[in-house]
Amino acid sequence: MENHKADELEMEMEEVEKEDIGTKEVKAEEMETKILTRDEEFEKEDQAEQFESSEGKPEESVAVRKDKQVVLPGSKIVESIDYLPGRNCYRDGNSIYSKRLGVVYYKGRVIDVVPLSGKYMPETDDMVIGKVAEVQYSGWIIDINAPYKGFLPLSGVRGFIEPSRTDLSKIYGVGEFIYARVSEVTPMKDVRLSMKDPSTRKFESGRIMRISPVKVPRVIGKQGSMINMIKDRTGCRISVGQNGTIWLQGEKENLAAKAIMEIEENSQIPGLTDHIGKLLNENR
Amino acid sequence: MKRADGRKNDELRPVKMKVGVLKHADGSALVTIGKTMALAAVYGPRELNPRHMQESDRAILQCNYTMAPFSTKERVRPGPSRRSVEISKVTREALEPALFLKDFPRTTIDVYIVILQANAGTRTAGINAASLALADAGIQMRDLVASIAAGKIEGHYALDLTGDEEETTDCDLPVAYMPKERKFTLLQMDGNISKDDLKQIIRLAVKGCETLYEHQKKALLEKWSKEGFE
Numbered sequence: 001m002e003n004h005k006a007d008e009l010e011m012e013m014e015e016v017e018k019e020d021i022g023t024k025e026v027k028a029e030e031m032e033t034k035i036l037t038r039d040e041e042f043e044k045e046d047q048a049e050q051f052e053s054s055e056g057k058p059e060e061s062v063a064v065r066k067d068k069q070v071v072l073p074g075s076k077i078v079e080s081i082d083y084l085p086g087r088n089c090y091r092d093g094n095s096i097y098s099k100r101l102g103v104v105y106y107k108g109r110v111i112d113v114v115p116l117s118g119k120y121m122p123e124t125d126d127m128v129i130g131k132v133a134e135v136q137y138s139g140w141i142i143d144i145n146a147p148y149k150g151f152l153p154l155s156g157v158r159g160f161i162e163p164s165r166t167d168l169s170k171i172y173g174v175g176e177f178i179y180a181r182v183s184e185v186t187p188m189k190d191v192r193l194s195m196k197d198p199s200t201r202k203f204e205s206g207r208i209m210r211i212s213p214v215k216v217p218r219v220i221g222k223q224g225s226m227i228n229m230i231k232d233r234t235g236c237r238i239s240v241g242q243n244g245t246i247w248l249q250g251e252k253e254n255l256a257a258k259a260i261m262e263i264e265e266n267s268q269i270p271g272l273t274d275h276i277g278k279l280l281n282e283n284r
Numbered sequence: 285m286k287r288a289d290g291r292k293n294d295e296l297r298p299v300k301m302k303v304g305v306l307k308h309a310d311g312s313a314l315v316t317i318g319k320t321m322a323l324a325a326v327y328g329p330r331e332l333n334p335r336h337m338q339e340s341d342r343a344i345l346q347c348n349y350t351m352a353p354f355s356t357k358e359r360v361r362p363g364p365s366r367r368s369v370e371i372s373k374v375t376r377e378a379l380e381p382a383l384f385l386k387d388f389p390r391t392t393i394d395v396y397i398v399i400l401q402a403n404a405g406t407r408t409a410g411i412n413a414a415s416l417a418l419a420d421a422g423i424q425m426r427d428l429v430a431s432i433a434a435g436k437i438e439g440h441y442a443l444d445l446t447g448d449e450e451e452t453t454d455c456d457l458p459v460a461y462m463p464k465e466r467k468f469t470l471l472q473m474d475g476n477i478s479k480d481d482l483k484q485i486i487r488l489a490v491k492g493c494e495t496l497y498e499h500q501k502k503a504l505l506e507k508w509s510k511e512g513f514e
Contacts, residue, residue: 070505070509072428073382073424073425073426073427074426074427074428074462074464088424097426097464099424099425099426100419100423100425101422101504101508102422116422116508117310117311117420117421117508118421118423119329119330119422147328148391188340188341189388189390
């Protein structure tokens with residue numbers, strides 16, 4: 001069941017006994033016989049676990065962590081074969097553990113751990129806002145605020161471009177910001193971008209701000225409710241990238257930016273939408 | 285057996301842990317064990333340059349352990365020393381098994397440990413802090429890594445040696461351990477003891493690690509538990 005890594009020093013763990021660790025003289029042979037092998041010890045543990053779970057209904061799974069609880073790397077979430085490990089968790093034997101600091105969500109039979117911190121990891125079909133880092137012969141290298149840079153190939157741009165006759169930097173120059181779609185992420189994490197979507201564009205004016213990518217769903221809100229409220233009350237156009245980069249332009253850019261920063265800081269409070277609504281009203 | 289500071293043999297020095305102390309870093313932690321204070325900062329996963337150091341199928345871990353010049357009574361000259369290079373290496377090897385490096389090919393995870401105050405147990409305090417900082421940064425891990433040193437003073441086994449105790453001990457044994465995985469990631473020894481002593485001292489160190497593990501979990505939840513929303 002469990003993978004036994006070969007330790008350089010074969011140290012076997014003894015049973016939990018309250019021993020006086022003092023100057024007791026323990027003969028080597030005695031020690032040897034007391035020490036259980038790893039297999040034996042795990043067997044004993046399994047038996048203990050089985051006994052515990054049979055105290056209740058044997059068919060029911062043992063949920064150690066409930067929905068919406070915070071878990072740590074290595075936290076046991078559930079001890080059952082009925083569930084499947086989803087994002088950021090893994091199965092080891094009968095149990096599912098968290099890989100990461102995050103919040104547990106039970107989605108039917110699938111357990112997801114939504115991270116509370118961390119870098120943006122690009123996924124196909126994400127819309128991101130990136131900054132042109134380099135202009136190359138056949139495309140552009142885009143900084144998408146992730147551990148990996150994105151590549152926008154010539155073929156990913158609308159219209160026909162003749163590379164030998166065109167100065168690519170006139171299309172997208174270094175330092176400019178674009179709203180692009182992630183068209184492909186290979187297993188080696190090469191990230192391809194595309195500007196073919198009608199919603200993709202280059203930003204000519206306005207301002208750019210960055211928030212933690214983990215907070216993006218909160219800024220958007222259920223069915224866009226939060227971001228639309230901010231757009232309406234501040235008269236701004238706002239584009240939110242999954243990578244945490246946000247573009248805004250309009251009447252009350254400062255107010256919109258303030259509201260977004262407030263969401264990032266206080267994402268966990270209940271009734272966040274009302275709270276932000278109040279903030280927007282107070283500063284009309 | 286009474287130790288100079290009145291502790292029992294299996295008692296740790298007072299422990300304080302705080303997570304998220306550096307705003308710029310992706311993850312950070314400050315760990316104080318007695319007078320020893322270690323600050324860890326994690327940056328990553330991030331792009332790795334030079335490219336020839338990239339591993340195509342996984343992230344690499346780079347650790348840098350350094351002591352602040354004011355961390356000891358006699359000023360420590362800043363910059364790497366043979367000792368700090370060795371400790372950087374063993375720290376990296378103590379943390380690597382806990383990380384899911386395959387989830388981030390071609391990147392680096394950079395861990396910086398600075399000892400702000402040193403009174404023995406600096407490498408172990410550093411590993412405890414680094415482990416917290418990695419979790420704080422949202423990096424995928426199998427388990428947290430806890431670390432402590434144990435030894436043998438005047439015939440008695442003792443946990444968490446102080447600077448003075450280190451000078452008279454028969455053995456200084458730092459250990460790093462993943463309590464949920466029940467695996468060791470660091471085992472070093474400086475000294476001269478019997479095989480039976482070895483087993484007992486390791487057991488004692490594991491007990492210390494299990495206690496520190498509870499402190500680590502508490503420190504992470506202290507910062508993050510209010511984030512469980514809705």
